[in-house]
Amino acid sequence: MKLSHCIIALAVLLHACKKANTPDKPIPDPIIPIVPVDTVKKLEFTWAKSFGGTGVEGILDMATDDAGNVYLTGKFKGMVDFDLGAGVQNLTAGGDNATYFAKYNTNGVLVFVKDITVIGVNYVAMGGDATGNVYFAGNFTGKVDIDKGPAVQKLDSKGGVDVFVVKYDTGGNVLSKFIIGNSGNESVAGLAVDRTGNCYLAGTSNYVIDVDPGTTVKNVNRPKCFLAK
Numbered sequence: 001m002k003l004s005h006c007i008i009a010l011a012v013l014l015h016a017c018k019k020a021n022t023p024d025k026p027i028p029d030p031i032i033p034i035v036p037v038d039t040v041k042k043l044e045f046t047w048a049k050s051f052g053g054t055g056v057e058g059i060l061d062m063a064t065d066d067a068g069n070v071y072l073t074g075k076f077k078g079m080v081d082f083d084l085g086a087g088v089q090n091l092t093a094g095g096d097n098a099t100y101f102a103k104y105n106t107n108g109v110l111v112f113v114k115d116i117t118v119i120g121v122n123y124v125a126m127g128g129d130a131t132g133n134v135y136f137a138g139n140f141t142g143k144v145d146i147d148k149g150p151a152v153q154k155l156d157s158k159g160g161v162d163v164f165v166v167k168y169d170t171g172g173n174v175l176s177k178f179i180i181g182n183s184g185n186e187s188v189a190g191l192a193v194d195r196t197g198n199c200y201l202a203g204t205s206n207y208v209i210d211v212d213p214g215t216t217v218k219n220v221n222r223p224k225c226f227l228a229k
Contacts, residue, residue, distance in 0.1 A: 047107070047108055049084035049085075049108045050084070051080060051081060051082050051083070051084055052080060052081070053076070053078055053079045053080035053081055053090070054078040054079050054080075055076060055077030055078020055079065055080065055093065056075075056076065056077045056078070057074065057075070057076045057077075057080055058074045058075045058076070059072055059073070059074040060073055060074040060075065060124050060125075061073050061074070061124055061125050061126055063126050063127050063128050063134065064128060065128035065129070065130070065132050065134070066128075066130050066132075066195075067105075067106065067132060068105070068106030069103055069104065069105055069106065069111065069128070069132065070103070070104045070105075070106075070108075071101070071102070071103050071104075071126055071128060071134050072100075072101075072102045072104070073099065073100065073101045073102070073124045073126055073136065074099070074100060074124075075098065075099060075100075076091070076093055076098055076099075076100055077093050077098070078092070078093060079091070079092045079093075080093075080100070082100065082102050082110060082113040083110045084104065084108045084109070084110060085108070085109065085110075087110070089110055089113055091113060091115045092115075093115070094115070098115055098116075099115070099116040099124060099138070100113060100114065100115055100116070101113070101114040101116055101124075101126075101136060101172075102114070103134070103172060111171075111172070112171065112172040114147075114172060116138075116144060116145065116146060124136065124137065124138035124139075125137050125138070125188060125189075125190055125191040126191060127191050127192050127193035127199070128193060129193045129194070129195065129196070129197040130195040130196070130197070131170075131197065132169070132170040133167055133168065133169055133170065133175065133197065134167075134168050135165065135166070135167050135168075135191060135193050135199045136165070136166045136167075136168065137163060137164065137165045137166070137188045137191045137201060138163070138164055138188065139161050139162070139163055139186070139187050139188055140155075140157060140161070140162060140163075140164055141157050141160070141161055141162070142156075142157055143155065143156055143157070144164055146164065146166045146174060146177055147174055153174055153177070155177060155179055156179075157179070157181060158179065158181040158182055158183065159181070159182065159183040159184070160181070160182075160183060160184050160185040160186070160207075161181075161185040161186060161187060162179055162180065162181025162182075162186055163179065163180040163181060163186045163187065163188045163201075163203060164177065164178075164179050164180075165177065165178055165179075165180070165188075165191075165199070165201060167199075180201075180203070180205075180228075182205075182207045182208060183207060184205060184206045184207025184208075185205070185206050185207070186203060186204070186205045186206075186207075187203050187204050187205075188201060188202070188203040189202045189203045189204065189225075190202045190203075198229055199229070200227065200228070200229050201226075201227070201228045201229075202225070202226070202227045202228075203225070203226055204224070204225050204226070205224060205226060
């Protein structure tokens with residue numbers, strides 16, 4: 001709308017309000033709520049820390065739980081010390097684009113960090129529930145080792161780009177895992193978790209896929225966006 005039109009419209013509105021404001025029918029003053037300054041919570045600085053190493057690091061997603069724990073995931077190259085304090089917790093990337101998954105407590109102390117050995121992860125997302133469990137999802141090709149310790153728990157791609165979803169407990173141990181995939185390409189676009197532990201996953205697929213991790217088949221036809229709970 002042009003400025004001249006806005007001025008004309010405002011003038012008409014003011015004229016109408018003036019005519020409507022009569023002694024027998026006065027227009028009440030507008031009620032503007034005023035929030036006392038002392039009721040507004042002030043932002044207070046708590047801490048700031050950093051991690052890094054010989055290569056390149058990046059953060060792709062972050063989540064928190066009700067206990068104040070912080071979860072980070074992203075890419076790294078070379079050797080990186082993920083301990084935010086005086087300690088040392090180095091991880092060395094096995095390739096050009098390794099994926100890490102780290103948990104820190106409310107004070108920024110490292111709880112665990114996992115190098116997710118995978119070929120071709122290009123996106124990751126995660127969310128935590130009220131009990132401290134965390135859900136981790138990503139796109140991948142080839143194989144992915146989703147165990148944070150010396151044990152190996154590999155998931156195999158069904159062809160093309162697939163989606164993996166893993167549920168970890170408070171210590172980073174695998175509780176459950178599954179793959180959404182087929183011979184086409186699938187991609188996760190986002191993940192959210194509610195307070196009761198339900199996991200919501202959104203993504204896309206260019207082929208028929210089964211989005212049910214159990215024995216029941218729940219197919220989504222191509223080419224579609226999908227939302228699964």
